[in-house]
Amino acid sequence: MPESNAADSALAAFSTTVDKPRLNSWALLCLFSTLALTAHETDDEAKNDYVTACTAITLTFSAIASMAHVSRGGFSTLFVGTIVEGLLSLILLALWAAGLPIIMDPANGLAQMYVGKDDQIHDYQATISNANLYFTAWGCGICAVSVFAMYVRERLGGSGGMGMSYTANWYWLMFASIIVVIETMRFKHQVCALENGAENVTCGRNMYGLVTGIIGLVVSFLISVFSSCGKDSALVTTISGFVMAVLYTLCAGLLTFENGPATYVGNLYFSAWAGFLLSFMVFGSVLKEFLGVGGGAASSSAAASGQSEGDDVEMDRI
Secondary structure, three states: OHHHHHHHHHHHHHHHHOOHHHHHHHHHHHHHHHHHHHHHHOOOOOOOHHHHHHHHHHHHHHHHHHHHHHOOOHHHHHHOOOHHHHHHHHHHHHHHHHHHHHHHOOOOOOOEEEEOOOOOOOOOEEEEOOHHHHHHHHHHHHHHHHHHHHHHHHHHOOOOOOOHHHHHHHHHHHHHHHHHHHHHHHHHHHHHOOOOOOOHHHHHHHHHHHHHHHHHHHHHHHHHHHHHOOOOOHHHHHHHHHHHHHHHHHHHHHHHOOOOOOOOOOHHHHHHHHHHHHHHHHHHHHHHHHHOOOOOHHHHHHHHHHHHHHHHHHHHHO
């Protein structure tokens, strides 16, 4: 019995020291990179050396990070939460920041391709051509952002503010905005620049998407940084969330419905709707906190502080 209790205690102590969300992100990154590498190498029609190197490096680094997070020795101490983990996560983020545009460029024919109509206006749009590579590459990119965001928040000590889930939503909105900017710029230069490549109304809606993406990128970057430091303002974030919700509601409608540049399923379609959903998530979360309705991190912190003061009073009376 004593040995069993000691083992249980050791296991419980170990489980409390493991950063499970970050471990899960590293493990998923390892899985997605393996699948992406397989999907790319088994495609006989299109190959790219950078994509091969990017997925192979990601597989190696994420496997090392996963082992470090589950180990209980000096390896874990030297890696988890140190500059080494931050450097690896930054390298992977940079690799996928460069790799995703290559993979998703319809002109390269790796994960997407252009399709059009056989009439006077071709109405070219990007659509998915290799679904396995498409979704696993996005899985790698999302996990890379997740790992880096969690590491940055831990290093900056952003324990205040609205909480990690709220901060992550702003990071995701920034990520979606980057995709919107890249895809609308690509559509502008690769399709709208062609004679009869797309209708004027389609190119006009694409321009609105580009402006929305740029605004979303700037706003979400600033708020995610302040939120990571625990210095976000409820009033500023409420106004920002409302503005982004309005902009992305119009963006999703104009881009994905009739005469929009994203009526086919592809990057611009998904990123426009992701921006719409995320903007309402951040606006709803911060609005509840601003009105004092939610039970978020700020409320929990205040409640804990109040409970502590109450305990002190009781102790004084005793």
